[in-house]
Amino acid sequence: QKEVEQDPGPLSVPEGAIVSLNCTYSNSAFQYFMWYRQYSRKGPELLMYTYSSGNKEDGRFTAQVDKSSKYISLFIRDSQPSDSATYLCAMNPGGFKTIFGAGTRLFVKA
Amino acid sequence: GAGVSQSPSNKVTEKGKDVELRCDPISGHTALYWYRQSLGQGLEFLIYFQGNSAPDKSGLPSDRFSAERTGGSVSTLTIQRTQQEDSAVYLCASSFLLAGALGEQFFGPGTRLTVL
Numbered sequence: 001q002k003e004v005e006q007d008p009g010p011l012s013v014p015e016g017a018i019v020s021l022n023c024t025y026s027n028s029a030f031q032y033f034m035w036y037r038q039y040s041r042k043g044p045e046l047l048m049y050t051y052s053s054g055n056k057e058d059g060r061f062t063a064q065v066d067k068s069s070k071y072i073s074l075f076i077r078d079s080q081p082s083d084s085a086t087y088l089c090a091m092n093p094g095g096f097k098t099i100f101g102a103g104t105r106l107f108v109k110a
Numbered sequence: 111g112a113g114v115s116q117s118p119s120n121k122v123t124e125k126g127k128d129v130e131l132r133c134d135p136i137s138g139h140t141a142l143y144w145y146r147q148s149l150g151q152g153l154e155f156l157i158y159f160q161g162n163s164a165p166d167k168s169g170l171p172s173d174r175f176s177a178e179r180t181g182g183s184v185s186t187l188t189i190q191r192t193q194q195e196d197s198a199v200y201l202c203a204s205s206f207l208l209a210g211a212l213g214e215q216f217f218g219p220g221t222r223l224t225v226l
Binding site: 004008032041049090098099 | 114141143145150151152153155158160165166169201203212214215216217218219220222
């Protein structure tokens with residue numbers, strides 16, 4: 001079993017839809033939770049960063065962490081075609097080793 | 111300012127050949143990471159440098175893989191006697207080291223390696 005599980009998709013939604021992306025994990029030591037966005041043939045870029053449990057909002061993006069369920073989510077409101085990318089969740093217990101999910105490919109249709 | 115750069119952007123090689131992949135981190139970043147990304151897979155951690163030292167090499171897939179970092183800056187990942195299963199995108203990232211917090215990793219565009 002992988003430490004971090006993420007549905008690879010693809011997920012296809014119409015423009016303006018609310019998108020929900022999720023990851024589950026098994027290591028209760030994880031303290032830092034991140035979402036990266038990766039466009040085709042580019043490196044990942046940090047989108048959202050959360051320490052411990054709770055919610056964090058940044059514009060159209062909301063990250064949620066539920067440590068009791070070992071479950072994290074990223075919500076995208078009013079999705080745009082420019083949001084089409086692969087979204088990777090990532091987790092870290094506080095050291096140098098970050099564990100990434102497989103990534104979910106998202107397509108937002110105009 | 112300049113981000114993380116990697117070279118070459120693409121590399122096609124024959125099975126059994128050696129390859130060198132280069133990473134130029136953001137100036138001043140003390141931490142440097144190498145990852146491998148295969149189709150449908152997440153980023154697989156390979157190695158981490160703190161300055162010029164690599165405290166943990168356990169992520170390197172085999173003894174055919176090695177990496178070094180010089181001057182606290184440029185890093186080279188070397189794969190000897192390449193195999194077809196080495197085909198992947200190799201990503202480099204750098205960050206500041208922050209006490210008590212996690213420094214944001216900035217990624218380069220990657221080197222796409224194809225072993226024929």
